[in-house]
Amino acid sequence: MRLTLNKQSNVKVKKRKESSVLTPWLFLLPALLMISVFYIYPILQAFMWSVQDYKIIAGEGAFVGLDNFRYIFQDSLFWRALTNSLLFLVVVLPLNVFLPIIVASAVNQKVKGIGLFRVIYYSPVVTPMVVAALMWRMLYVESGFVGNLVHFLGLYDRPTNLLMQTSTALFAVTVITVWKGLGYYMMIYLAGLQSISDEVYEAASIDGASPIQKFFKITVPMLAPSITLVSIMTIINGLKVFEEIALTTGGGPAGATTTLVIYIFDKFRNLEVSTASAAGIVLLVLAATGSVIQLKLNSGKEKDLKG
Amino acid sequence: MKMTKNKILLYLLIIFFVFVTVGPFVFTLLMSLKGPAEGVYTNIFPRDPSLDNYFIAFRQARFDEYLINTVIAVLIAVPLNILFCSLAAYPLARMDFKGKNVILITIIATMAVPFQLFMAPLFNLVGNMGLRNSYIGLIVLQVGTAFGIFLIRQSYLTIPKALEESAYMDGANKFQVWFRIILPMIKPTLITLGIYTFTFTWGDYLWPLINTTDNEMYTLSIGLAQLSQSFDGSNIKLISAASLLTTIPSLAIFIWLQKYFVGTTKGAVKG
Numbered sequence: 001m002r003l004t005l006n007k008q009s010n011v012k013v014k015k016r017k018e019s020s021v022l023t024p025w026l027f028l029l030p031a032l033l034m035i036s037v038f039y040i041y042p043i044l045q046a047f048m049w050s051v052q053d054y055k056i057i058a059g060e061g062a063f064v065g066l067d068n069f070r071y072i073f074q075d076s077l078f079w080r081a082l083t084n085s086l087l088f089l090v091v092v093l094p095l096n097v098f099l100p101i102i103v104a105s106a107v108n109q110k111v112k113g114i115g116l117f118r119v120i121y122y123s124p125v126v127t128p129m130v131v132a133a134l135m136w137r138m139l140y141v142e143s144g145f146v147g148n149l150v151h152f153l154g155l156y157d158r159p160t161n162l163l164m165q166t167s168t169a170l171f172a173v174t175v176i177t178v179w180k181g182l183g184y185y186m187m188i189y190l191a192g193l194q195s196i197s198d199e200v201y202e203a204a205s206i207d208g209a210s211p212i213q214k215f216f217k218i219t220v221p222m223l224a225p226s227i228t229l230v231s232i233m234t235i236i237n238g239l240k241v242f243e244e245i246a247l248t249t250g251g252g253p254a255g256a257t258t259t260l261v262i263y264i265f266d267k268f269r270n271l272e273v274s275t276a277s278a279a280g281i282v283l284l285v286l287a288a289t290g291s292v293i294q295l296k297l298n299s300g301k302e303k304d305l306k307g
Numbered sequence: 308m309k310m311t312k313n314k315i316l317l318y319l320l321i322i323f324f325v326f327v328t329v330g331p332f333v334f335t336l337l338m339s340l341k342g343p344a345e346g347v348y349t350n351i352f353p354r355d356p357s358l359d360n361y362f363i364a365f366r367q368a369r370f371d372e373y374l375i376n377t378v379i380a381v382l383i384a385v386p387l388n389i390l391f392c393s394l395a396a397y398p399l400a401r402m403d404f405k406g407k408n409v410i411l412i413t414i415i416a417t418m419a420v421p422f423q424l425f426m427a428p429l430f431n432l433v434g435n436m437g438l439r440n441s442y443i444g445l446i447v448l449q450v451g452t453a454f455g456i457f458l459i460r461q462s463y464l465t466i467p468k469a470l471e472e473s474a475y476m477d478g479a480n481k482f483q484v485w486f487r488i489i490l491p492m493i494k495p496t497l498i499t500l501g502i503y504t505f506t507f508t509w510g511d512y513l514w515p516l517i518n519t520t521d522n523e524m525y526t527l528s529i530g531l532a533q534l535s536q537s538f539d540g541s542n543i544k545l546i547s548a549a550s551l552l553t554t555i556p557s558l559a560i561f562i563w564l565q566k567y568f569v570g571t572t573k574g575a576v577k578g
Contacts, residue, residue, distance in 0.1 A: 023481050024398030028410065031395035034451030039417045042428035049428065056431055106320050117321055119565055121328055126502075126561040128510030130528040131550045134535050135331040138338065138543060143348030145334055179327070211313055240421045243512050247532055264423045268517075273427040280424030287421060 050277035061274065068278035078279065080255050081263035084170060085286070088259060089238045091174045096234040097227055100182055104189035105219055118190075122183035129180065133247040136176045137163065140248070163249050169256040176244040181237070185230050192226035193219070228298040235290035239283055260286075332551075339547035347543050360548035370549055372523065373530035376442075377509060378556075380526060384446040384508040385501050392455030392500060393493075397485050399456065400463035401471070418453040422513065430517050440521040449508045455500050462496035463489060498567040502560065509557045527553040 048054075050068055054061030072078040107118050124132060139146045142159040151159045162172035196218070204214050220227075242261050245251060251258035251266070260283050267276035340356040341347070364370040398404065399411060429448075438444030466489060474484045490497070512528045519529060531549050538546070561568070 020481075021404070024402045024404040024407070027394045027398045027481075027485070031391040031451035031456060032410070034391065034447070035414065035417060035453065038429065038432075038447045039420070039425070039453075040413070042425040042432055043417070043420055045428035045432075046425045056427065059431075102320070103324055106317060106324070109317060111317070111321075117325065119562060120325055122561070122565075123332075123558060124328055126506045126557045127554050128506075128512070128528050128531075128557065130510065130512050130531050131554050132331075134531065134546055134550055135335045137535075137538065138547070139331060139334060141348075145330075179331070182324075182328070211316075236419060236421070240423065242423075247535060261421075261423050265513075268427050268430075273431075276427050277424070280421065283421050284419075284424050287419060291419065 046277045046280055049274045050281050052274055054274045054277075056271050056273050064274075068274045069281075071275060072279050072282070077255065077258065078263060081258050081260045081279075082282070084255075084257060085239055085259040085261070085283075087170060088174060088177075088241065089235060089290070091171060092177055092238045093231065093234050095174070095178045096181060096185055096238075097230055099178065100185035100230070101189050101220065101223060101227075102215075103182060104186045104193055105215060107186070108190060108193045118186075121186055124180050125183040127180070129243040130247060132176055132180045133244045136179070136244070137248045140172060164253055166253050166256045169249050169253060173241075173244050173248060173257055176248070177238065177241055180244075181234075185233075188230055188233075189223060189226050192223045196222045224298060228294060231294045231298070232291045235294065236287050239287050239290075332554075335547045335550055338544055339551055341544050343541065343544075347541060360544045361552065363545055364549040364552055368530070368534060368545065368549060369522075369525075370527065370530060370552055373525050373527045374552070374556075376524060377526040377528075379442050380445045381505055381508050383442055384449040385504045387446075387450045388452060388455055388504045389497050389500055391451040393459050393490060393497065394485075395451065396456045396459035396463055397481075397489065400460045401468075402481075414453040414456055418457075422448070426514065426517060429514075433518055438518075440519055440524045442524075444518050445511075445515050445524075445526065446508060448514060449504055449511070452504075455504070458500055458503075459493065459496055462493040466492055495567045498564055502564055502568060505560055506557055 049061065051063060051065060052061035053064050053067070103121055107114050107121065138144055140161050140163045141147050142161050144161075147159045147161050150156045150162065162168040200218055200222075201214060204218060209217065239259075240261060241259065242265070245257050245259060245262055246265070249257040251262040260279060264276045264279045264283065267273075267279060334351075337352060338347070339360050340358070341353040342355050342357045342359060345354060399407065433439060433444050433447060436444075438447070470488055470492075471484050474488055479487070510528055511526070512532065515526050516529055516532070519525060522530075522533075525533065527549075531546070531553050534542070534549055535546050
């Protein structure tokens with residue numbers, strides 16, 4: 001219809017057609033400007049700095065090749081940080097993938113007042129991360145709830161702060177991350193669950209399947225696309241975790257919770273921006289690799305499912 | 308009989324997760340209500356509940372100023388982000404033009420880059436632009452976000468094209484169609500993006516921390532983190548009160564607008 005309209009040798013229409021080359025760019029301009037200036041430009045600069053010995057105060061740096069990478073790869077604290085980041089993901093990934101499925105399945109039932117529970121479960125998501133970190137830190141202290149709970153459960157002889165133990169600190173931190181993200185990932189799964197028709201469950205019920213069987217044989221496989229999404233988000237977000245460590249353990253005790261991000265932040269604070277940039281690139285590579293692997297794995301799984 | 312057993316299990320599960328989610332808030336609330344004379348951990352419930360800690364947070368710990376700073380940052384970020392994203396998403400959903408795919412891929416790529424990679428260059432840049440310790444400086448990453456563009460684009464794609472076609476026939480231009488016909492149709496998505504932008508900006512910590520050197524420009528998150536530097540004795544009661552003060556506005560906005568809060572991942576997850 002529009003084509004015929006434009007073909008008429010009407011001056012007004014012609015004028016609009018000429019301007020239409022620019023139109024999409026006018027719409028894009030404000031956001032593209034912000035993204036270019038405050039994301040793309042500094043990102044490119046970080047790549048530059050990683051192969052320079054950039055001095056932020058002098059505002060200059062000479063090309064040093066891969067020296068910064070050589071430096072971090074010889075730094076034992078960097079390896080510690082890398083290991084901790086990966087360990088953190090190994091703990092968080094299964095929890096982030098499966099706990100929210102359980103919660104989402106529970107609130108997807110037709111039960112009175114379920115809307116209220118969804119709001120309750122979502123409340124940690126809108127809670128500032130600083131607050132989440134501090135609330136949990138209060139629970140973890142020896143005299144706090146968790147500090148006493150581990151004693152009560154017989155895990156420790158006396159009330160113990162798990163954040164202060166080298167062996168448990170990283171695990172204690174993951175609890176905060178999982179708690180904060182539960183509601184967010186629940187929403188993603190809820191959207192996925194709503195695309196599974198009731199008939200599938202009804203058919204399974206007729207065949208005598210138990211709720212547990214239905215969960216593992218129907219819900220989990222049908223949610224494969226959502227699981228991919230949650231896994232990728234967990235990898236990307238999990239590698240960036242900062243507040244729950246900086247405000248609880250500060251990377252301690254004895255480097256037990258020093259992740260890559262804490263390592264980068266410490267380098268940045270010492271104005272070693274080129275080292276920080278090199279470590280930042282390692283972080284980016286990890287996030288990208290993790291996401292690609294996850295995508296590959298799951299596209300295989302989804303194909304199996306579709307037969 | 309079997310049905311009821313399953314129902315009971317379901318309720319137990321729901322209630323267990325309610326405890327896990329709400330528990331930390333309850334402990335923090337009880338802690339914040341303890342008076343100055345009370346021991347911090349001697350008892351769980353405050354013997355003589357008082358709001359003293361909240362008044363101290365406002366009057367002495369300067370949380371009144373931090374609150375105002377945070378509100379200003381949010382008032383700039385939320386409308387601008389909604390405007391910029393809803394503009395940028397339109398041609399990406401509806402127009403064919405050279406370079407569209409490049410733009411789409413670039414925007415996706417920036418989403419995957421961890422902030423910590425470019426925080427040093429950004430710190431440098433924002434300083435050079437004279438935006439250190441400024442409200443605009445606080446929100447540069449929250450306006451025109453890739454996330455927002457994709458969220459809104461997804462929503463535009465669900466609108467039937469026929470609506471726009473008839474408007475074009477009536478002689479409306481692209482901006483008029485976008486503003487009068489398309490925007491009103493995606494109000495829930497706009498509100499959803501508003502909530503997201505609000506919570507991101509409200510709770511943002513690392514960037515405001517490094518870009519704010521002047522404590523008159525502190526946001527609630529930085530003020531709270533600063534307060535928690537001494538994490539002992541009766542300061543814990545004050546931290547608790549300040550924590551809740553920091554959370555309540557964010558929680559209130561979410562509860563107020565949650566009926567508009569759409570499943571943002573719908574469509575994005577389709578297999």
